[in-house]
Amino acid sequence: MLSPALHGESPVPEPVRTPSRNDDRIGAEQVRTLMRNCPVAVMGAGTGAIILAIAFDLSGRVRPDRAWLWAALMIGCVLSHLALCVAYRRARPADGAWRIWLRLFTLIAACEGATWFVGANWLTSPNDLLQELMVLLVYSAIASGSLPTFGTHLAPFSAFFYPVIMPHLGFSLIYQYEYWNVLAVLLVAYIVAMTLIARHTNAQFIEGLQLRFENVDLVEGLRIAKADAEHANVAKSSFLAAASHDLRQPIHALGLFVGALENCTMDAEARGIVARIEGAVAAMDDLFLALLDISKLDAAAVTPAFQAVPLAQLLERIAQDYRGEAAEKRIGLRLRTGGFWVRSDPVLLERIVRNILSNAVRYTDRGGVLMGCRAVGDQITVEIWDTGRGIAEDQQARIFEEFYQIDNPERDRSRGLGLGLAIVRRLTDLLDCRLSMRSQPHRGTVFRLVLPRTNRPNIAPPDDPPAPQADSHQETILIIDDEAAIRQAMATVLASWGYRTLVAGSADEMLALLASDHARPALLVCDYRLRAGATGAEAVMKIRSYLGRDIPALLVTGDTAPDRIAEAMASGLVLLHKPVQHGRLRAAIGNLLRADAR
Structure with missing residues (x-):
């Protein structure tokens, strides 16, 4: 035994x-x-x-x-x-x-x-x-x-x-x-x-x-076992945080280089290889983003923005995204909604429903999935029924644990990461809504999410959004990162977008470069964790003090430790998490430059 x-x-x-x-x-x-x-x-x-x-x-x-x-x-x-x-x-x-x-x-x-x-x-x-x-x-x-x-x-x-x-x-x-x-x-x-x-x-x-x-x-x-378990958990968390940070660095650089390749001339075969590399980077990015979501929730770094949410529109948008997958599996996906409004955070609520519906479609091989809502007093219940494989009673509590998946010992990534329901559990706690589940093996599962009902608000028609502006080329962007590969990758991709860059490994190195450079920098992109215990927030303060103005700044971090995430978010600066997709990085830079130009 x-x-x-x-x-x-x-x-x-x-x-x-x-x-x-x-x-x-x-x-x-x-x-x-x-x-x-x-x-x-x-x-x-x-x-x-x-x-x-x-x-x-x-x-x-x-x-x-x-x-x-x-x-x-x-x-x-x-x-x-x-x-x-x-x-x-x-x-x-x-x-x-x-x-x-x-x-x-x-x-x-x-x-x-x-x-x-x-x-x-x-x-x-x-x-x-x-x-x-x-x-x-x-x-x-x-x-x-x-x-x-x-x-x-x-x-x-x-x-x-x-x-x-x-x-x-x-x-x-x-x-x-x-x-x-x-x-x-x-x-x-x-x-x-x-x-x-x-x-x-x-x-x-x-x-x-x-x-x-x-x-x-x-x-x-x-008591000893509890102390040992807590010590092991702290050690595991420290190891995972360090390993996550170290892994994010080369993946972040790889994503930037792939972004730079898109502007290069190459034949169809090479572009196919680049596309496959980009797909692999995107898959790793999905994993890191899921881990980041859990870390941010554990760090209490997510604050829900409660408002009146039109439930029918939200559920219809989510269902539409999964109708194609359901059709490929030849299972039905039906939606039953009413004109209900609930009080919740629309982004976080959508994340909860998406994760549950995604699992329902993924683990239903015949029959179908039904998503609907109904009023029960002053509450609205969102229910997702499926005729899928079901969950044994002794496993029902464990499906909300991190990385736990039923019948996936080989860790097939195409069957998910085992983090969706762990995030759902944290989000329902954050939104203070009740989630219940009932399941029978080989017969199916039903999830019920209970939300507070609210009245439909009087909403004024939104203003027309401003037309997107092109990037302001030849503007100088400062890059501070203690990893040489990240500096090189960032400079390469920004150059491919038409920006001029100054790169340094620390704030002091950047100050030395600025002393001999007469350009007026437009933006600072800085890693959060630098050498000798310095932080990106401190580096931004030094650069701003030297320039005598609040230059727009963007922090990039590979940390997933809850305390480090909370510390970085407390700086009030825009924060991106490695690995950063080049499209997201380009959008963040453009938004900051346009906001500074107003």
């Missing part, structure tokens, strides 16, 4: 338990309980002994010297026990030192028992049954009281109990009081019962301690 580690699980480490360690912990707890229970009990017993001695002395039933001597001995025993308890509390000994304290406690308990034994002989008259019964009453109460006080350990209990009670059994046999045989039988029964109860109580106490320490060990083991 494979170990849990081979399945990627983190087994809970069992705490190391040795008999000596458990014995020490149990023994130490027994001694602590004895010391905790002792003071009140021995003071009560001592007080009872003194009262009994005084009463018999005043009644003339006992010689005064014996009564007071016995009382003095009892006081000495009580003070010895109290002194031992005080010394124990002050010492706070380690668990391994419990044996010496138990021996001292048992020795004093034996002295107390011996003192009661002597008192039994001094306080009992062979000719007075009433006196014997009075003494026996007090002694049996003291003996019974020793069970909760000393019963946590049999050694001190035995050292005290038997010297206290056994003399009276002997007196009943030797003096042969009236009904002595009945008294002897009752005493034997009492001694046997107390012995059995003491053993049972002690066994239960030890068993309770064992269970308690097992729970302590289990909690400690879980």
Whole structure:
């Protein structure tokens, strides 16, 4: 059988338990309980002994010297026990030192028992049954009281109990009081019962301690396992963040070079190869964008823009994009909508519905998919039904995990990345809408998304959008990146678009170039993470301070760590994430230049 580690699980480490360690912990707890229970009990017993001695002395039933001597001995025993308890509390000994304290406690308990034994002989008259019964009453109460006080350990209990009670059994046999045989039988029964109860109580106490320490060990083991898991998760996140950043750099450069190739003269075969390279880069870009989406959501760097959303238009646009794929698979894709409006973020809501509908079409091989909405009170429910493969009950919770895919162990990219529903879960939490799912294998699945209903707003017709302007060629763009390949790729692609560039690996290098260049730069494109811990935001501030104006700036980053994303977005600058498609980069540069020209 494979170990849990081979399945990627983190087994809970069992705490190391040795008999000596458990014995020490149990023994130490027994001694602590004895010391905790002792003071009140021995003071009560001592007080009872003194009262009994005084009463018999005043009644003339006992010689005064014996009564007071016995009382003095009892006081000495009580003070010895109290002194031992005080010394124990002050010492706070380690668990391994419990044996010496138990021996001292048992020795004093034996002295107390011996003192009661002597008192039994001094306080009992062979000719007075009433006196014997009075003494026996007090002694049996003291003996019974020793069970909760000393019963946590049999050694001190035995050292005290038997010297206290056994003399009276002997007196009943030797003096042969009236009904002595009945008294002897009752005493034997009492001694046997107390012995059995003491053993049972002690066994239960030890068993309770064992269970308690097992729970302590289990909690400690879980704490260690949790700490290890958190450490492993942090290490994994750090590794993924570093690996993602390092992988994005060459992919970003590759995408820029491919963009530059589009303006080169080449034959049809070469253009086909370039197109395939561009497709591969786009596939890698899709993966990185999905990872980036998760990182941004985890970093709380996405703020929903709630507004009234026309649900029918949104669903129709999404359905239209998947009708072609459904037709190729020869499955139906039907849409049932009403004139409902909901309050949500239209972009994020569309992302949720697209991911769910995409999965429904992808995993439906026969039958069809139905997407519709209906009103339930002041809420609108968007439902996506399919007659696809369905999801087993034991896998339904896991489909919202990152990179989890059913029946795709070979990680076929054409079947998705396993990130869509992980993003959906985060987005529904962000939008505070409820998502539920019901599925049966081989019969299909239904997802239900519950959204708050709102009224249709009064919308003014939009202004005509401004006509796009051509790029302003021969404008100088500053490029700061600590990767030489990125600098070269960026300069190449910008040159192919007609821009002049100045490239540097840091802000200080760029300042040195600007000191000898008389051009007026129009834009700054800067990597966010630079050498020596510097950031792109700091570089932008240095360049702007040198130029004496707020030159438009564009940050580019390959980081996916949530804290770094939040930090970069806090700068307030336009932020693009590597690998940047050359079309997106060109559009961002054009928008910034046009905005600065106004």
